[in-house]
């Protein structure tokens with residue numbers, strides 16, 4: 001259910017994912033990737049379909065199982081917590097994708113350092129996050145400059161889902177990247193395409209013209 005509503009849903013399949021994938025350097029075939037916080041494996045499947053070699057990790061065993069099932073024996077998937085050093089060899093991967101997962105952690109020093117450690121020289125990380133200039137969340141107490149645990153509730157397939165995550169100002173995000181030795185190479189502030197707006201006019205009306213997601217491509221500083 002999670003995969004279906006996310007893959008063909010307005011916010012992920014038709015808005016955040018196209019922006020994320022556009023920032024992933026080509027060629028994909030033969031390259032080695034980590035999908036960090038892989039969820040049900042949409043990015044893993046996309047990469048595998050292009051001939052990449054993929055490792056996917058997620059905190060939740062059910063998500064790892066879904067990824068394994070979706071990818072039909074291709075790739076290597078296991079449960080791991082991004083708050084701990086990843087059990088992967090140093091300098092072994094070309095790229096890391098981390099799609100809408102990092103904001104579940106307050107402290108990014110371990111995951112970002114882990115990403116930097118597993119990358120080959122000039123390796124890259126593509127990260128998508130909520131835009132820090134987006135509309136305030138209903139339970140947000142602090143101001144823009146606070147790093148704060150907040151929550152949001154949305155409906156997926158008729159089921160209400162509430163998630164808790166950390167919002168932070170742009171400077172905190174950029175400082176964390178820099179502290180890990182990752183340099184910002186490209187930034188995209190996506191907007192829904194004309195096709196997406198035609199398909200989901202009601203759902204996407206609230207995001208048109210509004211900073212919603214922010215997608216970064218980072219490079220390991222040489």
Ligand SMILES: C[S@@+](CC[C@H](N)C(=O)[O-])C[C@H]1O[C@@H](n2cnc3c(N)ncnc32)[C@H](O)[C@@H]1O
Nearest residue numbers: 037038039058059060081082083099100101104
């Ligand atoms: C919003 S989902 C995004 C999933 C996937 N990246 C996608 O774009 O479809 C966030 C994922 O991050 C995972 N996650 C949250 N905290 C994590 C942690 N500390 N370590 C690893 N994964 C985590 C969740 O289990 C969830 O699958």
